[in-house]
Amino acid sequence: MPDHPTLNTKILSRDGKEQLVLEGCELLVKRGTDRGATLTLSMGPQRIGTGADCDLVLTDSTVSGHHAEVSATSRGYVLRDLGSKNGIQLGGWYVESVLLAPRMGLLLGDTTLFVRLTGESQTFPLSEVGEVAGLVAQSVAMRAVLKQIQIYANSDMPVLIEGETGTGKEVAARALHQLGSRQAGPFVVVDLPGIPSSLISAELFGHEKGAFTGAELAREGLFTQADGGTLFLDEIGELPLELQPVLLRAVERKESRPVGGSRVVPHDARVICATNRNLAEEVKAGRFREDLYFRLAVGHVRIPPLRVRREDIPPLAYRFAREAGCTLSPELTQVLLGYEWPGNVRELRNTISRVAAMPDATLRQLREDSANRPAILPLSEARRAAIEEFEARYLKEVFAASGGVVTEAARIAGVSRSFLSRLAGRHRLRPSDH
Numbered sequence: 001m002p003d004h005p006t007l008n009t010k011i012l013s014r015d016g017k018e019q020l021v022l023e024g025c026e027l028l029v030k031r032g033t034d035r036g037a038t039l040t041l042s043m044g045p046q047r048i049g050t051g052a053d054c055d056l057v058l059t060d061s062t063v064s065g066h067h068a069e070v071s072a073t074s075r076g077y078v079l080r081d082l083g084s085k086n087g088i089q090l091g092g093w094y095v096e097s098v099l100l101a102p103r104m105g106l107l108l109g110d111t112t113l114f115v116r117l118t119g120e121s122q123t124f125p126l127s128e129v130g131e132v133a134g135l136v137a138q139s140v141a142m143r144a145v146l147k148q149i150q151i152y153a154n155s156d157m158p159v160l161i162e163g164e165t166g167t168g169k170e171v172a173a174r175a176l177h178q179l180g181s182r183q184a185g186p187f188v189v190v191d192l193p194g195i196p197s198s199l200i201s202a203e204l205f206g207h208e209k210g211a212f213t214g215a216e217l218a219r220e221g222l223f224t225q226a227d228g229g230t231l232f233l234d235e236i237g238e239l240p241l242e243l244q245p246v247l248l249r250a251v252e253r254k255e256s257r258p259v260g261g262s263r264v265v266p267h268d269a270r271v272i273c274a275t276n277r278n279l280a281e282e283v284k285a286g287r288f289r290e291d292l293y294f295r296l297a298v299g300h301v302r303i304p305p306l307r308v309r310r311e312d313i314p315p316l317a318y319r320f321a322r323e324a325g326c327t328l329s330p331e332l333t334q335v336l337l338g339y340e341w342p343g344n345v346r347e348l349r350n351t352i353s354r355v356a357a358m359p360d361a362t363l364r365q366l367r368e369d370s371a372n373r374p375a376i377l378p379l380s381e382a383r384r385a386a387i388e389e390f391e392a393r394y395l396k397e398v399f400a401a402s403g404g405v406v407t408e409a410a411r412i413a414g415v416s417r418s419f420l421s422r423l424a425g426r427h428r429l430r431p432s433d434h
Contacts, residue, residue: 009076011126011140018126020140022072024118025102027056032111034058041100043124043144044071045308047082048108052285053278062086062109071308072124074140075099079106080308125151133175135168136316139309145172145301152299153179158251160236160296161274163303166346169274170234172303177230182270185229188222193238200243205250206258206265223256226269236296237277237288248292271296306341306348313337316345320352328355335366395420395429404431 012019022041027048029037039046039056046055051065058067064084070077080097081087087094089107098106104115127137127146137146152159153176161169170189177187195203206221223231233239239247250256255266273296282288306313317336321328328336332355341347354362394413398420402409409431410417424431 009074011074018128018143020072020074020124020126020144022076022122022124023102024120024122025077025100026116026118027070028114028116029056029058030105030112030114032058032109033060034111039070040118041070041077042072042122043141043302044077045069045304046071048113049082049084053281058108058111060109060111063111064109067108069308070100071141071304072144073308078308084108131315131319133178134171135175136312136319138315139304139311141304141309142312145303146175148299148301149175150179152176152301154181155299156180156182156270157298158271158273158296159299159301160279160293161272161301161303162279163274163276164305164344165276166344167303167305168345169276169303170232172301173230173232173272173274176272177232177270180230180270182229186226187230187232188226188269189232189234190222192233192235197240197243200239201246202259204247205256206261208258208260218258221256221258221265221267223250223267223269224265227267229269231269231271233271233273235275236273237275237279237282241287241289244289244292248289248295251292251295306344310337313341313348316348317352320349321355324353324356326352326356326359328352332359332363332366335363335370339366339370391423392429395424399424399429399431402431406431 009023010021012021025041027039027041029035037056037058039048047066047069048054048056048058048063049065049067050058050060050063054066062085064082064086066082067084068079068081068088070079072078077100078097079088079100081095086109088098089095090098090104098104100115102115102117106113106115124140124144125147126140126143127150129138129143131137132146132150135142135146135149137143149172159173159176161172163169174187177183190204192200202219202221204221204223206219206224209216209218246256250267251271254268255264257264279288279293279297283290283293313336314333317328317333336348336351343350351362351366398409398413401412406421407417410420413420415423
């Protein structure tokens with residue numbers, strides 16, 4: 001019997017280079033309002049839910065905005081619940097995570113997903129296990145990311161780095177710089193959300209004396225300061241729409257005009273951008289220019305959240321502990337492995353800093369947070385959850401007032417009998433449930 005009979009998964013070594021080979025499969029919506037929709041699985045993480053930024057967007061009202069996510073591991077594809085309202089069911093049992101297998105059926109709300117083989121395997125080149133240019137790569141997810149970075153570092157192509165807040169996007173950008181031919185040049189960081197929109201052009205391209213109020217001296221722009229090196233534009237998704245054509249021209253032509261000036265200034269900087277948004281969805285929503293997106297995403301890296309690469313937690317924690325001058329007990333390490341890390345690597349670093357100062361208190365707080373930490377939902381999802389809670393409570397009250405008679409309950413509620421029946425069915429309530 002193979003080690004992992006649920007899916008044909010293996011790591012191959014060819015000429016000393018390892019590759020993760022996964023049997024190709026997809027998730028098919030077999031039952032539900034989105035029947036026929038599919039999601040071809042990749043390295044991930046790929047989100048499933050009603051949110052517009054999900055990789056598989058569903059319209060089922062019983063599915064949460066970010067209901068679940070699937071990611072590749074050395075054992076195969078793992079589907080995880082993201083704290084959804086109605087959970088994930090497998091064979092009538094609720095599961096927090098599950099290793100996907102061919103022909104498996106999963107229930108998310110009222111939507112049934114079916115795991116179907118595509119007949120084509122997927123291959124992901126992997127880096128060696130270890131730490132390179134500040135990036136820790138123990139998990140296959142990060143080894144795949146590091147391999148991408150090592151490949152992209154050998155060119156001057158623009159690279160877009162996506163990932164949740166705190167996953168280490170700037171560290172990845174610095175790794176691209178340090179591993180490439182521009183490592184001797186400057187690495188200039190631009191925190192776009194920290195610059196007033198009226199001053200972004202002046203910061204990026206410079207300005208002449210007297211160009212605007214307060215411009216008492218001429219100043220060169222950050223593109224010029226990064227000449228011969230790398231310009232890192234952090235949170236590119238925050239760039240105002242009206243300024244995006246200006247950035248596009250600067251990247252394409254490798255030149256720009258300072259604010260208030262007439263001369264054109266050439267510059268030679270590699271552009272790397274990062275965002276915690278899904279820029280492809282921002283393009284669809286009209287909030288980001290399609291031409292700029294494709295110009296910046298010639299190379300595309302998605303940093304996985306820490307919760308899907310738990311093998312990286314111990315080496316990261318030990319590194320942060322060395323930097324903080326403290327040690328980690330086996331007990332604390334186990335607690336770290338079981339925590340969800342919504343703040344990702346940044347939260348882990350801050351936690352280890354607290355361990356150095358207050359080890360017992362930090363351990364106690366981590367245990368309490370793991371057990372009691374409430375999920376903060378997006379506004380739209382929180383509103384829907386509140387409405388659903390109100391509807392369920394109201395139905396129980398109106399059924400109680402009507403003595404369980406549906407027609408009388410509909411009269412009291414001021415709605416049709418059929419509407420009340422549908423609403424009760426959606427909440428899995430019967431007139432006797434009061």
